[in-house]
Amino acid sequence: MLNFQKKTLKNDMQLAITALGNNQINFIAEILPAVRDCKCNIVEIRSSRLGQSTGAYLLIQGNWNQIAKFENTLDVIQKRMEIKIHTLRPDQKEKKSDSVPYSLETISLDKENIIESITTFLFDREIDIEEISGSSYQAPYIQTLVFSTKFIILIPPQLHLLSLREEFLDFCDQLNIDAILEPIKR
Numbered sequence: 001m002l003n004f005q006k007k008t009l010k011n012d013m014q015l016a017i018t019a020l021g022n023n024q025i026n027f028i029a030e031i032l033p034a035v036r037d038c039k040c041n042i043v044e045i046r047s048s049r050l051g052q053s054t055g056a057y058l059l060i061q062g063n064w065n066q067i068a069k070f071e072n073t074l075d076v077i078q079k080r081m082e083i084k085i086h087t088l089r090p091d092q093k094e095k096k097s098d099s100v101p102y103s104l105e106t107i108s109l110d111k112e113n114i115i116e117s118i119t120t121f122l123f124d125r126e127i128d129i130e131e132i133s134g135s136s137y138q139a140p141y142i143q144t145l146v147f148s149t150k151f152i153i154l155i156p157p158q159l160h161l162l163s164l165r166e167e168f169l170d171f172c173d174q175l176n177i178d179a180i181l182e183p184i185k186r
Contacts, residue, residue: 042059129152
């Protein structure tokens with residue numbers, strides 16, 4: 001049984017992992033038992049199919065020895081299964097708790113740089129992006145591709161929300177984007 005923990009213990013450290021492999025390779029079934037065997041805990045996990053590939057993102061927690069053992073195990077899994085695995089030991093800083101979490105959803109014609117334009121708008125205003133998901137698909141009833149995104153963002157307290165909302169809607173009008181920006185209910 002996997003242990004999902006949110007709180008970091010005093011002497012624990014974390015390891016962020018990205019793994020990428022072909023759809024037919026079930027590498028997650030290899031990684032999860034390795035987490036357990038190394039006595040680490042899963043803090044967060046995400047996985048999705050990307051075309052003919054599968055991507056997984058994990059945040060693992062354990063003491064220094066457990067994390068080092070797990071990193072060695074990942075090297076073995078990577079070579080044996082012929083997948084790509086990258087790791088990073090993130091800073092253990094606490095997140096800013098005074099930011100306001102918002103959900104942002106957009107839909108527009110699938111044109112170049114639309115996701116780049118939206119993220120640039122957010123980063124220029126020092127808005128942190130917690131999550132992004134997006135996809136291009138054929139719109140029903142018409143022969144046009146549309147692009148849909150979902151963001152979880154953290155709006156800093158110094159930004160005036162009504163001004164930001166108005167500025168964002170003007171930005172969307174200029175690029176012909178339909179958008180919904182609303183607070184996340186806790």
